[in-house]
Amino acid sequence: xxxxxxxxxxxxxxxxxxxxxxxxxCAKRNLIPGIIGECGGAMACATCHAFVEEPWPGxxxxxxxxxxxxxxxxxxxxPNSRLTCQILLKAELDGIALSxxxxxx
Amino acid sequence: MPSTExxxxxxxxxHDDVPDLHQRLEELRRHGPVVPVRYHGERVWLILDHAPLxxxxxxxDHFDPARGYSLIAEPSQGRTIQxxxxxxxRISRGLVTPPFLPMRVRGLIEEIMEPIANELLDRIEGRxxxxxxxxxxxxxxxxxxxxxxxxxxxxxxxxxxxxxxxIDFPWDPEGSVKAKRDFDAYMQRILDARRREPTGDFISMLxxxxxxxxRLSDERVLSFLGLLFPAGSDTSYKNAGSLFAxxxxxxxxxxxxxxxxxDRELIVTEALRxxxxxxxxxxxxxxDIELGGVRIRAGDWTLFGITAANADPKVYPDPRRFDxxxxxxxxxxxxxxxxxxxxxxxxxRELETALRIVLERFPDMxxxxxxxxxxxxxxxxxxxxxxxxxxxxxxxxxQCA
Numbered sequence: 001x002x003x004x005x006x007x008x009x010x011x012x013x014x015x016x017x018x019x020x021x022x023x024x025x026c027a028k029r030n031l032i033p034g035i036i037g038e039c040g041g042a043m044a045c046a047t048c049h050a051f052v053e054e055p056w057p058g059x060x061x062x063x064x065x066x067x068x069x070x071x072x073x074x075x076x077x078x079p080n081s082r083l084t085c086q087i088l089l090k091a092e093l094d095g096i097a098l099s100x101x102x103x104x105x
Numbered sequence: 106m107p108s109t110e111x112x113x114x115x116x117x118x119x120h121d122d123v124p125d126l127h128q129r130l131e132e133l134r135r136h137g138p139v140v141p142v143r144y145h146g147e148r149v150w151l152i153l154d155h156a157p158l159x160x161x162x163x164x165x166d167h168f169d170p171a172r173g174y175s176l177i178a179e180p181s182q183g184r185t186i187q188x189x190x191x192x193x194x195r196i197s198r199g200l201v202t203p204p205f206l207p208m209r210v211r212g213l214i215e216e217i218m219e220p221i222a223n224e225l226l227d228r229i230e231g232r233x234x235x236x237x238x239x240x241x242x243x244x245x246x247x248x249x250x251x252x253x254x255x256x257x258x259x260x261x262x263x264x265x266x267x268x269x270x271x272i273d274f275p276w277d278p279e280g281s282v283k284a285k286r287d288f289d290a291y292m293q294r295i296l297d298a299r300r301r302e303p304t305g306d307f308i309s310m311l312x313x314x315x316x317x318x319x320r321l322s323d324e325r326v327l328s329f330l331g332l333l334f335p336a337g338s339d340t341s342y343k344n345a346g347s348l349f350a351x352x353x354x355x356x357x358x359x360x361x362x363x364x365x366x367x368d369r370e371l372i373v374t375e376a377l378r379x380x381x382x383x384x385x386x387x388x389x390x391x392x393d394i395e396l397g398g399v400r401i402r403a404g405d406w407t408l409f410g411i412t413a414a415n416a417d418p419k420v421y422p423d424p425r426r427f428d429x430x431x432x433x434x435x436x437x438x439x440x441x442x443x444x445x446x447x448x449x450x451x452x453x454r455e456l457e458t459a460l461r462i463v464l465e466r467f468p469d470m471x472x473x474x475x476x477x478x479x480x481x482x483x484x485x486x487x488x489x490x491x492x493x494x495x496x497x498x499x500x501x502x503x504q505c506a
Contacts, residue, residue: 073206
């Protein structure tokens with residue numbers, strides 16, 4: 001399945017996502033600039049923040065309280081912000097588009 | 106299968122300075138990714154390579170962090186997120202997380218970090234020579250914590266005394282427990298004041314925190330506050346020393362450090378890889394596991410070789426070369442998974458801010474020519490001292506090695 005990342009410089013990266021991996025792991029595997037994910041996906045570091053482009057936010061399960069609270073503390077948080085370690089890729093999300101904030105810190 | 110005899114048995118990694126730690130780790134790595142070494146007189150398993158270390162950091166079935174910490178930290182520090190696991194850990198960590206998130210920490214740069222850096226550097230002005238560790242890198246993160254907690258300047262000495270004693274339990278149980286009692290009594294007054302009249306500061310956030318219907322008792326707040334010193338002061342000061350040891354030795358690095366926030370972020374990250382303050386992290390196995398050809402049993406102590414994994418040549422070519430442009434997204438300095446360092450953003454912003462302010466105010470600062478920089482410690486590691494000339498000129502090019 002395809003995942004489309006727009007990096008902080010505006011460059012668009014179309015990459016292959018693996019079924020069951022998180023969008024964060026997909027980004028790291030594909031060396032997408034600006035997604036760090038330092039804790040490895042445990043919702044413990046707030047460095048994998050990205051914006052989910054329309055129409056995808058409504059097609060994802062809503063964030064749990066822990067994710068919402070972490071997002072509140074992220075830089076430049078917006079209504080379509082998510083922690084990419086919590087977005088699990090699957091066939092129905094083929095073509096999902098995410099853009100990376102200027103900074104995680 | 107390697108023998109269970111200790112390798113390099115003349116070294117006790119708990120007590121010895123081991124200035125040549127990195128050479129020794131490379132020698133040990135030739136024997137395998139997991140090797141037996143001496144620690145507090147006993148054999149422990151030292152995990153050296155990046156792949157197995159990353160694996161065990163994320164494996165709470167076999168390496169639940171709480172297992173070991175509840176034995177070595179709880180007696181003097183009480184129950185904290187370091188010593189908890191499972192649901193209790195998840196909720197407790199959720200309660201204390203908000204003040205440590207990026208947005209909040211960014212606000213602390215101007216509010217706390219810059220003023221403290223400047224106060225300390227005011228005392229260095231005009232001096233020919235100074236030990237940067239004593240004068241700056243040691244007090245800087247400590248004062249950030251005391252200011253964060255709203256402790257008046259007149260009481261900083263008292264706090265330092267207690268902070269040093271809090272982690273001294275294995276050597277002085279009575280003194281350590283007394284220090285905790287005195288610390289708790291002192292901090293209780295501040296807690297009470299914030300409960301009566303919250304100010305939005307760090308302690309106000311903790312006493313008002315609510316997460317999934319739970320709140321923090323005074324006892325839990327006090328234990329957490331006590332944890333901040335070993336977790337957030339001892340560590341940052343060691344890496345600040347290592348950071349300046351590298352940057353001040355190389356004019357090109359010094360110039361780059363003044364260029365932009367991004368450059369400082371890269372330089373600080375590479376310093377965190379190159380000389381992590383928690384070089385070797387003691388952890389206890391919580392279930393039997395075969396790792397790197399070695400059979401580790403539940404209850405065995407291991408050393409998570411963070412500094413060895415950060416120098417694994419399979420992941421970081423020419424690992425002892427200081428290179429801020431490496432792909433450093435997988436350094437293990439702050440751990441992994443649910444016990445990932447809560448203070449990571451605070452640590453990074455402290456280090457980046459210190460770098461900027463020191464170099465802006467003292468663009469000619471250099472290590473005193475001929476002064477030796479010796480890194481010591483195998484558990485917590487940093488330079489023993491860093492003799493600098495704040496106004497030195499004509500910095501010489503030296504290899505950071």
